[in-house]
Amino acid sequence: MVIQADPCVLRGVPEFFETTLGECLQARTESLTTFRELGPPDLCHVVKTNPKSTISQIGSYHFVLGVDASSSATFSAYLNSLTYMLGLAGGKANPWKITGGTYCCFNAFSRVDLRVDIKIPGGVEAYVIDLRGDKHEITNTAAIWQETYVSAVLRAIHDDQMEEGVEPLLGLRKLDPLPTIKLEKRFLEAAAAEYFKGWQLGSKSEVQVPTVSSNHLVDGILKYFTNAGRLHDASAFFSTLFVEDPEVGAVLAQTYLGSGIS
Structure with a gap:
């Protein structure tokens, strides 16, 4: 017997599905004050749409270590790479499409969450969320991106998910940084x-x-x-x-x- 995979699921990505669109972003914003030292893994929020479905838009998310955090372009490239992980639907073209998302990466130096809203096709907005949950434009662009990049690589290097006694984080995707x-x-x-x-x-x-x-x-x-x-x-x-x-x-x-x- 062949079991048909849900066409809205990303192959090879351990994702969670939202009850309310964007709830994972709100939860991360509310927990920013609890972030310590290097902070948690990155969060990738994905929006998928299917005009033929009774529920035309759904949100999913997963955690990530190892994505290149040097620019908004690299985050966009990562989200775009996920579009190739939507499989076929019964041997036919998949009606579900990734139409956008938000990538969140904690800058452990400046203690802000750098986020990039991505629309597919086109449209990228980068900004930071401070520990109070307020949104700000990125002013010192080069410095903020460099700090964020170094923070992200260090988180990946320090990852201890495989060590004995460490409870693994569900929904975590690890890449070589x-x-x-x-x-x-x-x-x-x-x-x-x-x-x-x-x-x-x-x-x-x-x-x-x-x-x-x-x-x-x-x-x-x-x-x-x-x-x-x-x-x-x-x-x-x-x-x-x-x-x-x-x-x-x-x-x-x-x-x-x-x-x-x-």
């Missing part, structure tokens, strides 16, 4: 630019007060290169920052010891 050397280089350049603000992100629980050499940005870079078996590259990264601030020497020493550099 740095799938190429080119993207890795871009992230390291952005991380270096934000490095001396890293203490604003907080630190692991055993560190009482985050510092330049002990915070989630530092730990994320160390974790990334440690997992890749490339602590010598971490040494190269921190060496350039050591020139600017001797306090970075504490982190640099860790990379030397771990990589066997003498």
